[in-house]
Structures are given as C-alpha cells and as structure tokens.
Amino acid sequence: MARVLIVGGAGLLGQYACEEAHRRALEVVATARGGTPSRPGVSWRELDLRDRDAVRGVVREAAPDVVVNAAALTDVDGCEDHPDEARAVNALAPEALARACRETGARLVHVSTDYVFDGTGPADETTEPNPLGAYGRAKLEGERLVLAADPSALVLRMSGVFGWNRVSAKTNAVTWILKMVEAGQEVRLFRDQRITPTYAKTGAQAAFDLADLRARGVFHVASRDCVSRLEMGEAVVEAFGIPGARLVPVVMGSVALKSRRPPAACLVVKKVEETLKRPMPGFRACLEDMRQTR
Numbered sequence: 001m002a003r004v005l006i007v008g009g010a011g012l013l014g015q016y017a018c019e020e021a022h023r024r025a026l027e028v029v030a031t032a033r034g035g036t037p038s039r040p041g042v043s044w045r046e047l048d049l050r051d052r053d054a055v056r057g058v059v060r061e062a063a064p065d066v067v068v069n070a071a072a073l074t075d076v077d078g079c080e081d082h083p084d085e086a087r088a089v090n091a092l093a094p095e096a097l098a099r100a101c102r103e104t105g106a107r108l109v110h111v112s113t114d115y116v117f118d119g120t121g122p123a124d125e126t127t128e129p130n131p132l133g134a135y136g137r138a139k140l141e142g143e144r145l146v147l148a149a150d151p152s153a154l155v156l157r158m159s160g161v162f163g164w165n166r167v168s169a170k171t172n173a174v175t176w177i178l179k180m181v182e183a184g185q186e187v188r189l190f191r192d193q194r195i196t197p198t199y200a201k202t203g204a205q206a207a208f209d210l211a212d213l214r215a216r217g218v219f220h221v222a223s224r225d226c227v228s229r230l231e232m233g234e235a236v237v238e239a240f241g242i243p244g245a246r247l248v249p250v251v252m253g254s255v256a257l258k259s260r261r262p263p264a265a266c267l268v269v270k271k272v273e274e275t276l277k278r279p280m281p282g283f284r285a286c287l288e289d290m291r292q293t294r
C-alpha cells in the first residue's frame, strides 16, 4: 500500500486516518469541501460528494492503492429533514466510489454505522439490519450499493465515533461532554441508550490493518464496552479528573428527537479481533489515550 486517498479527510475519523496514513509513511491525498485544512504530509483536493462525476474523477486522478471513505452526512436528525441529500452523500456517492475503485483496482474501505440496526440488542455482522431513521436507511443502502459495485470492498461499521477534532469546532460524544463539564454546565445524558463507542484512532488503525490483510466484507470496529451515554459521561469525568461535574440522567423519551435512536446498538467486535489477532480497546483505555494526546 503506497498511496491512500482519504475521502472526508477533514472530518473526525478522516483526520485520524490522515494521521495514521502519515505515520505509516504512505503518500496521502485527502478530500474536503469548502476549504482544505493544513495538515502535515497531506495533499488536498476539494470534493463535494453530491457530484458523482467528481467522485469518480478524484479517484482516477489520485490513482490510490487504497481509498478510505470517512465522509458522511452524520447529522442524524438533519437526515430526517434532508433525506435526498442523506441518500446522495451516504449511499450514492459511496456507490460511485466503489465503482471507481473497481475500475482502477483500488481497495475501498467504506465506513458505516451501528444505526443500521434497531438496537434491540448486541449486533454482530450476521445480525439483520433494521434502521429506525433516514440516516441509518441511507447508510444501509450505501453498504449494499458498495458491496454490489465492488465485492472486494471493506465496510467497517462504527459506533459513536470520538476523539480530538483538530480541524473544526464540531464536537463528538466525548468532547461535547468535556466541553460542557469544563464550562461548569449541567450535562443531560441518556441512561437508556447504550453504544460501543469507537475511538477514531482505533477505527483508522483497523481500516489500514484490515486493508493490508486484504479483508473484504462487513466488520464491526468499536471498543469492547457497551456503555450508556450516562456511563460514558461518568468515565469522561473520571478520566479527565473533573471535580464537581453535574451529570443528569435522562431518558430518550423525555427529549423531542426528530429521529428515533437505537436503544442498544452495541457492536460485537469478535470478528475484527479474530482477524487482526488483537483485542479492541476498552472505552477507558481510549479516554486515557485522549488525555495523553490532548
């Protein structure tokens, strides 16, 4: 693997993918829309995924060995308001990428989500998806279109992706909690939604390691711990040693959400652990790594 194209290099996972690729001494081309951030060792291209010809064009021009698609419309409620855009970005653009990869011989690593499930219990790769909203439906369609267009593609499902965003002020499940408690604000957290949060660093490492092994098909990539949003808050407060934090347990039913959330879409990570021959990290170990890399 010599040259990698990171689609959505300015997003959270995309940033960690750029960093991981750079660490592995790969030549890195990355795409972003609306301005390209400055990052060491990355050559940027502007790309809006709604333009499928441009999607194909960037793959042909960059001629990568591996493409990591870390871009998506990730605003779960926003996808309910803009289902056409959700489908264009989360389903049709990945299909265009997969076609371009098949034509050029590049290996595609496409990233998907635990929201393809209804969250009635832990899900492994054989569990039947049943998305509850427009985001999950578009992402599921994306998975299927990708694998139909390029059966050798990898589809990595992740859950509550978190880490340091060095490019924009956009927060994630962990940095939002940190920002709130460090500002002395009360943090209302669901006690009835459980996830297996994916540290973006874990996701990026698994993407390259699985691509190196020429793995194909669907893999769940997440931490080993199935935790409620409230338990995540407690772990964050403990890991960062924040005194006097005010975490308030709430239930999902008490909040007006446009899109229903899966209550327990915890991802079983046995397959990726067996394939990579190493355990996925626990949530607290990931937080400790974040603390050390702040």
Ligand SMILES: NC(=O)c1ccc[n+]([C@@H]2O[C@H](COP(=O)([O-])OP(=O)(O)OC[C@H]3O[C@@H](n4cnc5c(N)ncnc54)[C@H](OP(=O)(O)O)[C@@H]3O)[C@@H](O)[C@H]2O)c1
Pocket: 008, 009, 010, 011, 012, 013, 014, 032, 033, 034, 047, 048, 049, 050, 069, 070, 071, 072, 073, 074, 089, 111, 112, 113, 114, 115, 139, 157, 158, 159, 160, 161, 162, 172
């Ligand atoms: N976030 C989560 O909790 C979560 C959970 C499970 C799975 N995932 C999956 O993990 C992957 C990475 O997510 P993330 O958390 O890193 O997301 P993120 O930080 O929201 O980054 C997504 C990136 O996609 C870009 N994007 C959106 N629409 C675009 C378009 N039309 N053209 C070009 N770029 C576009 C965004 O650019 P702009 O900033 O310009 O919009 C952003 O840079 C996604 O596949 C997501 O579905 C995420």
